[in-house]
Amino acid sequence: MRWLALCLALAAMPAAALDLRGPVLGAASNFAQGWQPEALDGAAPLGITEFRDEIVWEHVERPDARLVFGTMRENYAPVLAARGAGLVLLAYTGHPSWENGQVPRTPEGQAAFAAYLAALVDRFPAIHSVEIGNEFNSWEFAAQEGWPDDLTARARDYVRLLAASARAVHAADPEIRILGGAAHSIPLAWIEAVLQAGGAQHMDAFVLHPYTTEPEQIARQIAAARALPGFAEMPVEITEFGTTDAPRAPGYLLRMYCQMALSGVTRAVWYPFSPRGDGLIPLVTADGTPTDVGRTYALIRDHLEGAPAADAAPDPFTYACRFGDRVLVLWGAPRSVALADGLRALTPTGAPAAPPLRLSRTEPLLILSEGPTDGPPDGPSPRLGDTVRLGPQTIRADSFDQFSYTGADGPFSLHIRHRGALHPLAPRPGQERDGVPWTPYLGYDADGTVRVGPGWATPSAWGPEDPLEILYRYRAPRAETVTIVAEAAPDAASADGITITLTHNGTPLATKTLTAPGRVTAGPVTLAPGDRLDAVLGPNATATGDHTRLRVTVEAAR
Numbered sequence: 001m002r003w004l005a006l007c008l009a010l011a012a013m014p015a016a017a018l019d020l021r022g023p024v025l026g027a028a029s030n031f032a033q034g035w036q037p038e039a040l041d042g043a044a045p046l047g048i049t050e051f052r053d054e055i056v057w058e059h060v061e062r063p064d065a066r067l068v069f070g071t072m073r074e075n076y077a078p079v080l081a082a083r084g085a086g087l088v089l090l091a092y093t094g095h096p097s098w099e100n101g102q103v104p105r106t107p108e109g110q111a112a113f114a115a116y117l118a119a120l121v122d123r124f125p126a127i128h129s130v131e132i133g134n135e136f137n138s139w140e141f142a143a144q145e146g147w148p149d150d151l152t153a154r155a156r157d158y159v160r161l162l163a164a165s166a167r168a169v170h171a172a173d174p175e176i177r178i179l180g181g182a183a184h185s186i187p188l189a190w191i192e193a194v195l196q197a198g199g200a201q202h203m204d205a206f207v208l209h210p211y212t213t214e215p216e217q218i219a220r221q222i223a224a225a226r227a228l229p230g231f232a233e234m235p236v237e238i239t240e241f242g243t244t245d246a247p248r249a250p251g252y253l254l255r256m257y258c259q260m261a262l263s264g265v266t267r268a269v270w271y272p273f274s275p276r277g278d279g280l281i282p283l284v285t286a287d288g289t290p291t292d293v294g295r296t297y298a299l300i301r302d303h304l305e306g307a308p309a310a311d312a313a314p315d316p317f318t319y320a321c322r323f324g325d326r327v328l329v330l331w332g333a334p335r336s337v338a339l340a341d342g343l344r345a346l347t348p349t350g351a352p353a354a355p356p357l358r359l360s361r362t363e364p365l366l367i368l369s370e371g372p373t374d375g376p377p378d379g380p381s382p383r384l385g386d387t388v389r390l391g392p393q394t395i396r397a398d399s400f401d402q403f404s405y406t407g408a409d410g411p412f413s414l415h416i417r418h419r420g421a422l423h424p425l426a427p428r429p430g431q432e433r434d435g436v437p438w439t440p441y442l443g444y445d446a447d448g449t450v451r452v453g454p455g456w457a458t459p460s461a462w463g464p465e466d467p468l469e470i471l472y473r474y475r476a477p478r479a480e481t482v483t484i485v486a487e488a489a490p491d492a493a494s495a496d497g498i499t500i501t502l503t504h505n506g507t508p509l510a511t512k513t514l515t516a517p518g519r520v521t522a523g524p525v526t527l528a529p530g531d532r533l534d535a536v537l538g539p540n541a542t543a544t545g546d547h548t549r550l551r552v553t554v555e556a557a558r
Contacts, residue, residue, distance in 0.1 A: 018233065018264035022304040022323055023257070025297065026050035026088065026269035027283055028240055030276055032059070035072035039274035042288025044083065047301040051080060052088040052131070052239055052269050055124075057095045057116050065097075067119055081126035088179065088239065088269070089127045091117050091165065092134035094145070102145045103161075110161050114168035122172045130169050131207060131239060132162045133182025137190040137431060137438070151431065155193035158182065159202065166202040179237055181206035185438035186213055186221040188228065188429030195230045205235035205266065211242070212439055215255035216319060216401065217454050222263040224405045224440045237267035242280040249281040249293040250348035251331075251363040257300055258321035258329045258364070261309035270297060295349045299366065303327050314384050316402050317395045318359065328382040331364035333398070336391035342370050342379025343387060359390070396482060397474050399535075399552040403454035405440045412552065414452055416444050417469040417536065425452055444468070449543070457550050459498065461543040469538035472552045476527035481557040483523030486535045486550065488514050493545030501536040513540055517549075524557035 027043070030036070032054045043049075053076070060067050060074050069075050077087055091113070094102045098109035121127050135141060136158050137151070148154045166178045180203030183190055191206070200206075213221055226232050238260060243252045253270065260268050270293070272282045283294035290298070304323045312320035318332035330337070337357035339345060345353040346366040353365055367388060370379035380387045397411035404410050407425050415422040425442035428451075436443075437453060444450040449460040450468055460468040474484070490498045497515035501508060502522040509522035525533065535552040 020261060020264060020309040021266075022261050022300070022307045022309055023238075023265045023268040024050060025301055025305050026052055026239070026267060027273035027297075028269050028271040029053045029273040031076040032056050032073050035076060036274055036286070038287045039284055040079070040083075040288070042284035042290060042294075043085070043273070046283060046290055046294050046298040048273070048283065048297070049083075049085045050088070050267075050269070051085055051273065052090055054090040054093070055120055057091075057093050057113070058101070061095060061097070061116060063097060067116075069123075077124035077126045081124075085126065086128045087124070087126045088129045088131055088267075089117070089120060089124075090131045090134060090239075092132075092136075092182070099146075103141075103147070105147065105157050105161075107160075107164075110164045111168075113161065114164040117165055118168040118172040121169050121176055127176065129177040129179055129204075130165065131179040131182075132165045132203075133158060133180070133207075135184040135209060136182040137187055138184050139434070151190060152193050152196075155190065155199070156197045159194060159197040159199045162199055163202045177204040179203060179205050179207045179239065181208065183207060184209045184211065185430070186210050186218075186225060186440070187431035187438040188225055188440055189432040190438075191225055191231060192228050192429065195228060200230050200234060205237040206231070207237055207239050209240040210238060211240070212437070214400075214455065215252060215259050217403075217439075218256065218259040219263045220403075220405060220454075221439055222265070236263065236265050237269075238265055239267065239269040240271040241268070242271040244279040244281065246281050246292070248362055249291075250296040251360075253293055253296045254300065254329060254348045254364045254366070255319070255331060255362075257304065258309075258319065261304075261321060261323070262311050292349050299346070299348070299350045303366070303368065304329075312384055314390070315393055317393065317398055318390070319364075320384060322382075325381045326369045328367040328384070328388060329364050330359065330367060330384075330388070332359050332361065333393070333395045333401075334361070335359050335393065337365065338389045339367065339382075340380055340387035343382050344368055344370060394556045394558070395553060396480070396556060397552075397554040399472055399550070400455045405442075407442050411474060411554075413473045413475075414442065415471045415473065416447075416450060417471045419466070422471065425450075455549060455551055456547065457537050458547045459537050459539050459543055460546075461539045464541055467538045467543070469536050472535040472537075474533040474554050476529055476531040476533070478529055479527065481524045481526045482533070482554050483521060483557050484509075484525065484533050484535060484552070484554050486520045486537075486552045487517075488520070488537070489517035489549040490514055491545055491547045493547075495542045495544035495546075496540040498546050498548050499536075499538045499540055501534075501538070503532075503534045503536070505532050506534075 029051045098104045307323035310322045312322045321329045367382040402410045428443040431438045441453040451458045457470045500520040501511040512520045
């Protein structure tokens, strides 16, 4: 119940508490692992002037404590400065002279770590921010570096390292910004542990790496974090985000950037700058050639970075961000788009969007007022309902777009159905224990396996004939004829698939067992006010491995 109270407290926060602008763009480079002059040459055409990289402690500091900057792995920062670029210095590794090379936990080791950072700041003026730690909330970090498994104890050790580093760095240069938090995903339990250990007083911004969050959920999950004591007005910087999906990477970057702007995020660092061999899509190839997502980066830099941002979404199923008076980013449930004369629409890579224009859930339109980028627009301002007109909205409810992290009923109410009875789900912070998601989600007190999040759900069972099903209920607000659709994809680890059942006032409409991605549809269904339309996810004979991608929509019949 404590998490429910915290989430509900968010509603009392002033909507304009943060100055919303297009975040500063950056790129996560890998120069400390090997100098890449050809790749760096590709940065200027894309307008990349912010890098995030490291200068590895054990590469520089000798056993006798001398600092030796012998190769370009340690001396690349002046090259960046000569090109007008700044550096976020990433600091997260140990040294063989301290605690067997693991990230130090002792006061002496942490003091040496901090002194090294101070020396780097003093030597390299390109460094304007120091990021302390890299995904220290992960269990892999704890296991490899010998840090506590207990999240609270680990956060205390981390904050001691953060505090020692901040003191030493500020003694060398008080203007250097300290980035803390070191979080993979958006785990409210870790954020709270760092704040309770006193971390906020030693950092200028909290760092997140939201690899496990869809773009449309970024603002909602950061809003949930802002309900935590001490986090409401904390600056947030995202110093890593990216994707392995090359065709969708441009649209992903543009969607993420829009929603980060609406979250008050002040820095957005794409990972990676150049190929890293891990499958994530870079901004440039090894020889500096821009990739498609690199072109999107340049488009954002030209039109969105630093501009005042505002949420212009006309309904829960359409996402729209205004940047100043000249730019509108628009995507969502498919429908037609019509533009007034003097406006043009671009794809995420900057190409003219081919008519007829239509909204997409994954490929935003960038709608611009005609005119020079450095002067007043020649065309009208792009405004929904005026110069930008959308076709009729046919969606009535969507379990992804309208997911509630508080568990409060929306167009869909969520329940556990067990032996014919309905039971409530409750908010969970994310990473509160082993084996749970690292983002906020909904859980069930009587069964720790049952979980529900935006676009996914995990049913359970207490025996072959005793399932715990997840029920999505839509109550008709008015008389209407609709179609209900459940798109489901059980995990490859599912032992025998899942079941989807659609009902109207308890009467079955459709049921299907899925062992692979599939779609279950029922309709047209004529509803009277107050009628119940249910979509039920259950295990098949066994619940083993039944984590399922799931989206339920109700749409006006055509």
